[in-house]
Amino acid sequence: MKHPSETDLALLAGGDLGWVERWQIGRHLKGCDSCRNTFAGLQNASQELASEMSELPAGLRWERLATEMSANIRVGIEAGECVAPVRQAAARWDWRAAAIMATTSAVVIGAWFLNPAPHPVEHAMRSAKVEIRTTAAGLELNENGNAMVLMSGSGRQSQRAIITSAPGNLRARYVDADTGQITINNVYSE
Numbered sequence: 100m101k102h103p104s105e106t107d108l109a110l111l112a113g114g115d116l117g118w119v120e121r122w123q124i125g126r127h128l129k130g131c132d133s134c135r136n137t138f139a140g141l142q143n144a145s146q147e148l149a150s151e152m153s154e155l156p157a158g159l160r161w162e163r164l165a166t167e168m169s170a171n172i173r174v175g176i177e178a179g180e181c182v183a184p185v186r187q188a189a190a191r192w193d194w195r196a197a198a199i200m201a202t203t204s205a206v207v208i209g210a211w212f213l214n215p216a217p218h219p220v221e222h223a224m225r226s227a228k229v230e231i232r233t234t235a236a237g238l239e240l241n242e243n244g245n246a247m248v249l250m251s252g253s254g255r256q257s258q259r260a261i262i263t264s265a266p267g268n269l270r271a272r273y274v275d276a277d278t279g280q281i282t283i284n285n286v287y288s289e
Contacts, residue, residue: 102134103127105141112141229288231269238271238284249284 103124110116111124128135230241237250251273267288274281 102131105137108134108138109141109145112138112145229267231267231286231288233269233271238269238286240286240288242288249286251282251284 107116107120107124111121116124128138228243230239232239232241234248237248240247240249249271251271269286271284271286272281273284
């Protein structure tokens with residue numbers, strides 16, 4: 100069983116409770132001695148207060164007192180209106196941040212499509228053609244149009260002896276006629 104609050108009992112004792120609540124609490128008071136005793140105490144206090152109010156001092160002017168109270172209430176209301184309530188901005192997404200994100204996304208997507216990944220290019224593989232031969236300047240190694248020359252003495256008279264020992268092999272021996280120095284060059288290709 101749920102007991103009514105003391106506030107509801109005080110309102111019932113003063114006659115300020117609505118008819119539905121009066122009926123509900125009255126039904127409860129018929130069966131509950133504890134609540135009935137509390138209600139009786141509150142009813143006695145309400146009657147004592149009413150009797151003391153009838154003994155107000157002589158010469159008390161209610162109209163003047165009511166006017167002062169109304170004026171004080173108006174002053175309080177006007178003072179409260181001077182101070183504006185603190186408004187807190189609701190947390191929201193800023194449209195500029197959304198615009199920046201959209202622009203950045205558009206730039207990234209545009210760059211992605213405008214600069215496609217390079218496709219692997221298949222190069223025609225030529226068989227390596229290596230030529231080894233002698234020239235007036237010295238031994239020449241020529242591979243796919245690229246050449247390297249091992250030069251024999253710088254335009255001096257030299258005796259040249261060329262020995263080819265195997266395919267892809269060339270050996271040249273130079274003898275300097277003035278000094279007798281021998282220069283041997285071996286060139287191999289695979």
